[in-house]
Amino acid sequence: MSxxxxxxxxxxxxxxxxxxxxxxxxxxFLVIAGMIFGDLYAxxxxxxxxxxxxxxxxxxxxxxxxGDPDSxxxxxxxVGNFLENAGTKKDAHVHIIHAGYLAFLLxxxxxxxxxxxxxxxxxxxxxxxxxxxLPVAIFLIHYVGLVYSPLQSIGWASIFADLSGLVLILILxxxxxxxxxxxxxxxxxxxxxxxFDGRNSRALLTGGIAxxxxxxxxxxxxxxxxxxEHESRELIILADLMEQASAQESAALDQGLAAYxxxxxxxxxxxxxxxxxxxxxLLALMMAIVQPYVFLSRVWRRRLVWMMxxxxxxLPVAxxxxxxxxxxxxxxxDFAGLMVILALFGMLIGVLRHTGKVDAxxxxxx
Amino acid sequence: MTGSQxxxxxxxLALAILGMAYGFWxxxxxxxxxxxxxxxxxxxAFAEVAKGEMSQARExxxxxxxxxxxxxxxxxxHGHLVALSTLLLVxxxxxxxxxxxxxxxLYLASLLVFGTAALPxxxxxxxxxxxxxxxxVALLGSVSVIGGLAAVTAGLALSxxxxxxx
Numbered sequence: 001m002s003x004x005x006x007x008x009x010x011x012x013x014x015x016x017x018x019x020x021x022x023x024x025x026x027x028x029f030l031v032i033a034g035m036i037f038g039d040l041y042a043x044x045x046x047x048x049x050x051x052x053x054x055x056x057x058x059x060x061x062x063x064x065x066x067g068d069p070d071s072x073x074x075x076x077x078x079v080g081n082f083l084e085n086a087g088t089k090k091d092a093h094v095h096i097i098h099a100g101y102l103a104f105l106l107x108x109x110x111x112x113x114x115x116x117x118x119x120x121x122x123x124x125x126x127x128x129x130x131x132x133x134l135p136v137a138i139f140l141i142h143y144v145g146l147v148y149s150p151l152q153s154i155g156w157a158s159i160f161a162d163l164s165g166l167v168l169i170l171i172l173x174x175x176x177x178x179x180x181x182x183x184x185x186x187x188x189x190x191x192x193x194x195x196f197d198g199r200n201s202r203a204l205l206t207g208g209i210a211x212x213x214x215x216x217x218x219x220x221x222x223x224x225x226x227x228x229e230h231e232s233r234e235l236i237i238l239a240d241l242m243e244q245a246s247a248q249e250s251a252a253l254d255q256g257l258a259a260y261x262x263x264x265x266x267x268x269x270x271x272x273x274x275x276x277x278x279x280x281x282l283l284a285l286m287m288a289i290v291q292p293y294v295f296l297s298r299v300w301r302r303r304l305v306w307m308m309x310x311x312x313x314x315l316p317v318a319x320x321x322x323x324x325x326x327x328x329x330x331x332x333x334d335f336a337g338l339m340v341i342l343a344l345f346g347m348l349i350g351v352l353r354h355t356g357k358v359d360a361x362x363x364x365x366x
Numbered sequence: 367m368t369g370s371q372x373x374x375x376x377x378x379l380a381l382a383i384l385g386m387a388y389g390f391w392x393x394x395x396x397x398x399x400x401x402x403x404x405x406x407x408x409x410x411a412f413a414e415v416a417k418g419e420m421s422q423a424r425e426x427x428x429x430x431x432x433x434x435x436x437x438x439x440x441x442x443x444h445g446h447l448v449a450l451s452t453l454l455l456v457x458x459x460x461x462x463x464x465x466x467x468x469x470x471x472l473y474l475a476s477l478l479v480f481g482t483a484a485l486p487x488x489x490x491x492x493x494x495x496x497x498x499x500x501x502x503v504a505l506l507g508s509v510s511v512i513g514g515l516a517a518v519t520a521g522l523a524l525s526x527x528x529x530x531x532x
Contacts, residue, residue: 112367162390173383205460
């Protein structure tokens with residue numbers, strides 16, 4: 001097993017103001033922020049919103065049965081409002097985490113990017129700023145709306161989200177050009193040799209790949225068996241609701257609305273379980289690479305690894321179980337999410353300690 | 367950097383850019399009108415029920431179904447392309463640890479890049495084409511990614527077996 005000290009390549013990678021250091025630390029901060037936001041979203045927005053949407057949907061269908069088209073539009077407007085509220089927060093959660101993943105991976109690509117050091121630092125800083133602006137702007141879409149917007153259907157928050165997304169795309173394109181230049185013989189030829197911290201890295205690699213594989217297989221099962229069945233079932237339920245509203249069959253309407261709500265929950269938990277198991281698998285794979293540079297005691301590194309893997313396994317299972325156990329399973333999922341967050345935060349502290357150690361050895365600390 | 371790593375890292379970065387560019391185009395050009403059409407058609411369907419115009423209501427519901435079908439696949443395309451590209455980048459970083467010959471690793475890397483491109487492409491094609499072709503493309507992509515990843519897992523297990531980790 002390699003020890004913490006046996007990583008000269010990475011030590012070089014983390015020298016002060018190096019773009020790799022910015023990318024790694026910034027990326028881990030982004031992922032942690034995205035996960036904390038996701039946990040808050042699940043507790044305070046997602047679950048209450050399901051009830052609100054169901055209530056408004058029921059009121060809209062009842063208004064259709066009562067022959068009140070204005071009220072139908074009003075209640076569906078409220079449904080749209082609740083969906084936008086939840087959707088923009090989910091998008092903010094997903095985008096901040098993926099920006100963090102990309103930042104983290106770009107750190108390890110830096111030795112293979114043949115660009116000037118100052119340019120690479122500038123690219124890293126700009127990438128991280130855009131990664132912060134993008135989710136914040138997505139979050140604000142629901143609140144800013146079309147206020148003072150120069151466009152008919154896109155508000156200022158959307159404009160900023162789109163622009164920050166464009167900045168991220170351009171930076172990735174420049175990084176790709178830098179890699180192309182490196183392959184053509186420009187820049188430093190040394191590159192990096194990744195080291196693995198024995199059992200910790202191996203546990204994360206094995207766990208990460210297993211999680212990603214399970215997520216893929218579950219996704220294939222969902223796409224093959226449920227995706228189209230859910231789509232057609234939704235249309236059948238809605239068509240039935242229309243007929244029942246027209247015939248003013250209130251008992252059948254209640255049943256139809258319950259079936260519609262059940263379908264939405266079924267679809268949401270399947271997609272969420274599929275997405276989360278893959279996301280956590282990717283995170284575990286990335287953390288396997290960073291393990292030798294988590295400057296903590298052996299015992300704490302091991303605890304953090306198992307805490308991360310435990311949370312990564314429990315969360316998707318708990319999300320999937322929400323179909324049967326409702327909020328109880330939701331609570332377990334939130335707790336598992338917290339386990340992953342704490343583990344990642346602990347590893348970030350270890351990386352920060354490592355950079356401090358590198359700086360101290362170079363005499364750069366004040 | 368080995369040849370297989372080059373394929374995974376440049377392929378992963380290029381496909382991530384493509385996925386983000388598609389997401390950017392979609393957000394700017396198509397997302398708002400699609401969501402608007404979806405909401406209006408669903409609300410109109412029930413408003414027309416309220417007015418007793420059932421045939422018009424069924425027509426609005428058909429528009430809702432078609433728009434939702436399109437929306438789901440557009441979001442899938444963006445999400446899957448970016449997520450799978452991220453996996454290519456992660457694998458590329460330690461692909462030299464996979465205990466196969468470089469020739470096999472080159473095949474595996476190409477298979478993974480192909481699958482990453484084909485799966486979302488199949489999803490996108492479902493909007494424009496009917497029949498088995500889009501599903502076949504998506505299935506081929508899915509099988510390539512899952513098969514490639516299973517092979518990588520086996521290669522890493524072999525690598526661990528041979529104690530090549532440090």
